[in-house]
Amino acid sequence: MQRPASLYVWDPVVRLFHWSLVACVLLNQFVLEAGETPHRWVGYAAAALVGLRLLWGVIGSRHARFADWWPTPARLRAHVRGLLAGQPDDHPGHNPLGALMMLALMALVLALGVTGWLQGTDAFFGEEWLQELHEGLANTLLMAAGVHAAAALVMGRLQRVTLVRAMVTGVKRYD
Numbered sequence: 001m002q003r004p005a006s007l008y009v010w011d012p013v014v015r016l017f018h019w020s021l022v023a024c025v026l027l028n029q030f031v032l033e034a035g036e037t038p039h040r041w042v043g044y045a046a047a048a049l050v051g052l053r054l055l056w057g058v059i060g061s062r063h064a065r066f067a068d069w070w071p072t073p074a075r076l077r078a079h080v081r082g083l084l085a086g087q088p089d090d091h092p093g094h095n096p097l098g099a100l101m102m103l104a105l106m107a108l109v110l111a112l113g114v115t116g117w118l119q120g121t122d123a124f125f126g127e128e129w130l131q132e133l134h135e136g137l138a139n140t141l142l143m144a145a146g147v148h149a150a151a152a153l154v155m156g157r158l159q160r161v162t163l164v165r166a167m168v169t170g171v172k173r174y175d
Helices: 012-031 037-059 073-084 096-119 128-159 163-169
Strands: 006-008 171-173
Touching: 012 037, 012 128, 012 163, 037 096, 073 096, 096 128, 128 163, 163 171
Parallel strands: none
Antiparallel strands: 006 171
């Protein structure tokens, strides 16, 4: 099958979610003071963004829906086989490994939201293990986000497609 020169893939909700979540993570990790009110509210906003994205995964546009990109074992096996054979398969939206990473990133953001919120409750206020878990989740999120960004650059080169630009414009352009 011949692929088109360009393809509209990511709608405005997906792109707004993506870049807003990036901003929340960067603000909370590098700008705002941990535990302070702005840090907490940005964390709640990040969790709310994930909630919106989960809803959009059910009711959103074609390539935003889970059914379009859910990383089933069969999809993952076929994708990895293609990568190992030097023939990365084309996926209009997220490829199966990218989808798995997306789910992991969203789970980490939700776990950070829960552990951050728990630290403000009477039952868990000042609990060192919870603070350490929250910090460990934050570090894991940063590492995973770095892998995600690097993979987008590598896959863009392998597939000769402008993945990063597509997350800004919504349109994948193929070389």
